[in-house]
Amino acid sequence: MKLESFLAKPAINVSIRTILAILGGYSLSAALSLLLASFAGLDGRESEVFIRMIFFISYTVTIIWTFSVNSERKIITQMCLLNVLLWLAVLLTGEA
Amino acid sequence: MKGSLRQSMTWLHTWSTIIAGWILFAIFLTGTLSFFRIEINHWMEPELHQSAPDENSVYVAYDYLKANAPQATSWQISLPDERERAISLSWQQPVVVSEQAQQNNRQRRGQNAERQSVVRDSGGENAQGQAGNRQSRMQNGEQQAGNANRSNRQNADNSARTERQNGQQNRQASQNAQPQNQQGEQRGGNGRMRKLIDAQTGEEITPRETAGGNFLYRFHFMFYGMDRDLAYILVGIVSMMMLVGIISGIIMHRKIFTDFFAFRPKKKLLTWIDGHAITAVLALPFHIMITFSGLLLIAGAFLPWNGEPRHRGDRNGGEAPQVQYVEKDFSQTPPFEKMFLYAEQKWGTEVTSISISEPGTDKAEYALRGNNRVTLSSGRSGSETITFDNTFIETGEPVKTEPGREAENTAQAIYNYFDMLHQARFADTVTRWLLFIAGIMGTIMVGTGSILWAVKRSKKQSGQFGFELVKGSNIGTIAGLLVACGAYFWANRLIPAQMAERDHLEISVFFGVWAVCIVAGLLWRNNKNWLVQLSITGVLFTLIPVLDSLTSPVGLIYALQTGDWLRLGFNLCCLLIATTVWAAVYYIALVKPKRTPKTDKSEPQSKTTAKSDNASKAALIARKAKEARAAQANRTQAKQEQAENSTTVSASSTATKPTSDEKLSKAALIARKAKAAREAQKAQQTTQEHLSSEQDNELNNAGGKA
Secondary structure (H helix, E strand, O other): OHHHHHHHOHHHHHHHHHHHHHHHHHHHHHHHHHHHHHHOOOOHHHHHHHHHHHHHHHHHHHHHHHHHOOOHHHHHHHHHHHHHHHHHHHHHHOOO | OOOOHHHHHHHHHHHHHHOOHHHHHHHHHHHHHHHHHHHHHHHOOHHHOOOOOOOOHHHHHHHHHHHHOOOOOEEEEEOOEOOEOOEEEEEEOOEEEOHHHHHHHHHHHHHHHHHHHHHHHHHHHHHOOOOHHHHHHHHHOOOOOOOHHHHHHHHHHHHHHHHHHHHHHHHHHOOOOOOOOOOOEEOOOOOEEEEEEOOOOOOEEOOOOOOHHHHHHHHHHHOOOOOHHHHHHHHHHHHHHHHHHHHHHHHHOOOOOOHHHOOOOOOOHHHHHHHHHHHHHHOHHHHHHHHHHHHHHOHHHHOOOOOOOOOOOOOOOOOOOEEEOOOOOOOOOOOHHHHHHHHHHHHOOOEEEEEEEOOOOOOOEEEEEEOOEOOOOOHHHOEOEEEEEOOHHHHOOOOEEEOOOOOOOHHHHHHHHHHHHHHOOOOOHHHHHHHHHHHHHHHHHHHHHHHHHHHHHOOOOOOOHHHHHHHHHHHHHHHHHHHHHHHHHHHHHHOOOOOOOHHHHHHHHHHHHHHHHHHHHHHOOOHHHHHHHHHHHHHHHHOHHHHHHHHOOOOHHHHHHHOOHHHHHHHHHHHHHHHHHHHHHHHHHHOOOOOOOOOOOOOHHHHHHHHHHHHHHHHHHHHHHHHHHHHHHHHHHHHHHHHHHHHHHHHHHOOOOOHHHHHHHHHHHHHHHHHHHHHHHHHHHHHHHHHHHHHHHHHHHHHHHO
16 A cells, blocks of 8 residues: 555656656567567568567557556556566577 | 546657657758758859759760879769759779789788788787787887877877878889879778769869758757767657657547647637647658658667667778779760660650769770669669660660669568658659658647647746746747758858868857857747747848858859759748748737736736636637527527428418417417527526536646647
8 A cells, every 4th residue: 555655656656657668668669579570580681670660669659558557556567577578488589 | 647548648748748849849950951951052052053954964074084084993973963953973093003013012011911910919908008008119119108098099190101101102103104183072092082063064163161951961860079879869769759749649639630620820828739739730640750760760779789780881991992004095985865865765764873984995884873763662772774885886775774673571671661751762842842841840840849838837837947948948949940040051151162161160150059049048038039039030041042142153043044943942942931930920029918917027928828828718618609609599590490380381271270279379489489598598508618617628638738
């Protein structure tokens, strides 16, 4: 309960979401674009430009998503979970 | 965030764009001007204005090259077209040496390479700051070397000196060599020479030293005087904020198409909201495309982990090729006319450039290119090339034809499409103007967004540091940048053409004027300052045609006579900008807030703004209420007519009935009318209340947008 009220403070709320959006979003988008390039079986220059395009689309969507979810606890959990899952998948596919 | 999705997006839209608003404005404005970079370059090099395209331009170029660069291994001729007025030439100027000199040079190079490897090794040791420092000094013979860095620099100096000495020896050793063209403008250390000549007379043109439109072009993605990667990252961050702002703006917009047709002038806040919405929605696909493609183009610095780092080739590096003297025969001029006819018939468009390899020999080849781009998927290499050789006179056929290339894969093709779209490389004049107008809309969108933020908060936050900072910065960055651009063009013509490093001075004028405007904006944060800065912009841009006429070697009449639409277009564009700016000045001067009793002299703006807000709100509510009343009256009238019709029908059907029935129906009609009037009154009250609350919501949302 204390954590909820702490997270709900405007300054904390905005700071956490901004950090999540910038860093978490960057990490998530990087993992997602690497993973998709791997699934698509791309390499070389083709993979590079594909990753660029997917990354920026994904980053934009992630930032918007981060600020659209009402619950702070929910967005922190989801962002961390997705990052872990995607990076695990990236490591397993040997892309990193 | 707390609240609905729309509220969250409103917050995100506001803060993602206001933070980077001024940088975005500068990027958008300079980027938009860059669509006409070549035209700006042409205007800023008035020495080129005299040149007019001619049918014989290729022969003029050929004659110049055979006289000035006969020993060159290749020639490149860029002919005048719709965006070029002079002939641009470049060639590879070799160092012509005898066979003996070449052998000696090869030996010296070998020795030099060994010496350099020793120097490099010692340099590496020096960098570690170890005892290798002394060793390095011994090997290089530099007894007075200081610290490691200085030693490294000296090593580099040694290498350069050795190379220069070798070069001098080579030149001394060269025999039977043609003298190098001393007049040519050598831009690279690899013997690459560039020259501009008049398209009719073949006279050399040496344009003034200017950064021209290239400065504005470079500024929009790498600023000025900043490390390239750092600039890319900064531009990438603000572009990302812009993209988030655009997408969140779409989500938060309640009535995207309805608002597109709404513009309410003289309504202060509503005018800014409408202006922002219209410019955003009208060119929305362009805004998304230009932001996303811009991000893709500078993604290398933003995503350093993606792909191998690519280093741009050092265009000035390397040495001039060394060749033996060859006797060349220029007695027969190649049949360019027939070659051009062949290519132009095949492409349906003009030949714009020609590359000649081994000119003046039997092996000479002539590669023709034109504005015949057949595909965009491969980026810049989507044009066909036709190559002729000396047998063309006999055969009448080209020796080879290289079709325009296609992208190797889909991802690369999509990337290239975005690249070509962003830089408008495919665009003809009309498309270029459309892109320019869309870019101007983007600039207005960003500018009105920043102003809207301040206008909305003027009532509540006036006097607060953050608010005053934004309010003041808006003046300096928006109006100030326009003043700076105008001053940059004026500086180009007023700084003496022969002055050394005048291009740096032009850029200093640009930044100096901009800085003064920003400081003035921060000091005087009122409408008067907007008026002053916009008026200066108006004066600068209005008088640009006069300045052009007075400072160019040829007047505007000559430009009209020779069809120099590059120059005329620039002047017209300046007049267009001036008209827009004067309209803004008129608007600001006209829509003066009504005088109110001043209780606090320091904050006259906030009071007037508040009053204007209330007035506009009341006017809107009154208008909507009037509309509701009219609608209700129409409905009532329709009901009455219906009732009358039914009465008439019943009356006609019962025409023979006694008069008492008529009296009864009249009484019923009156009763119905009275009931309808009561209902209408009640509905009107309800509608008015509803509209009032809805308008309040709208205004709150609009405030939230900002």
